[in-house]
Amino acid sequence: MVAAGILIEHGRVLLTQRKKGAHLEGAWEFPGGKVEPSEDPRDALVRELREEVGIEAAVGDVVEVTFHRYPAKAVLLLFYRVERRAGSPEPAALDVADVRWAAHEDLREDEFPPADIVVLSKVRALVADRAG
Numbered sequence: 001m002v003a004a005g006i007l008i009e010h011g012r013v014l015l016t017q018r019k020k021g022a023h024l025e026g027a028w029e030f031p032g033g034k035v036e037p038s039e040d041p042r043d044a045l046v047r048e049l050r051e052e053v054g055i056e057a058a059v060g061d062v063v064e065v066t067f068h069r070y071p072a073k074a075v076l077l078l079f080y081r082v083e084r085r086a087g088s089p090e091p092a093a094l095d096v097a098d099v100r101w102a103a104h105e106d107l108r109e110d111e112f113p114p115a116d117i118v119v120l121s122k123v124r125a126l127v128a129d130r131a132g
């Protein structure tokens with residue numbers, strides 16, 4: 001099981017780029033990672049966001065749940081809304097290749113892992129909603 005976060009600020013969503021040598025190297029995705037056995041997925045997401053981009057996050061509602069079979073592995077992905085807690089550092093590329101904030105017109109399907117396509121239209125709508 002994998003937990004990933006949808007963090008929207010000022011009409012843009014936070015994306016992270018997968019490191020060289022990782023599964024789906026170079027793809028842009030929503031920050032997050034694997035849930036450990038018996039770990040609460042929300043706690044896993046807080047932990048991963050701290051490790052990968054150095055932010056302190058509050059985890060909200062589930063936006064999407066999806067199962068995807070890659071040639072090498074199968075993943076169950078839980079996408080949650082997240083917000084940065086007051087006083088949290090700005091996101092930085094601590095354990096990812098890069099970070100960026102994307103506007104809804106920048107969310108191109110061919111840059112994302114295939115498992116993320118189902119959530120992209122929901123994220124576009126959420127980002128557009130916050131843009132005005």
Ligand SMILES: Nc1nc2c([nH]c(=O)n2[C@@H]2O[C@H](COP(=O)(O)OP(=O)(O)OP(=O)(O)O)[C@@H](O)[C@H]2O)c(=O)[nH]1
Binds near residue numbers: 116
């Ligand atoms: N964080 C994140 N992972 C995603 C997304 N979409 C998607 O298919 N994944 C997949 O979910 C898994 C995330 O786990 P991870 O980041 O801890 O994976 P990893 O490469 O260290 O895995 P490994 O230890 O099996 O090689 C990866 O296989 C990744 O390709 C997404 O939007 N965010």
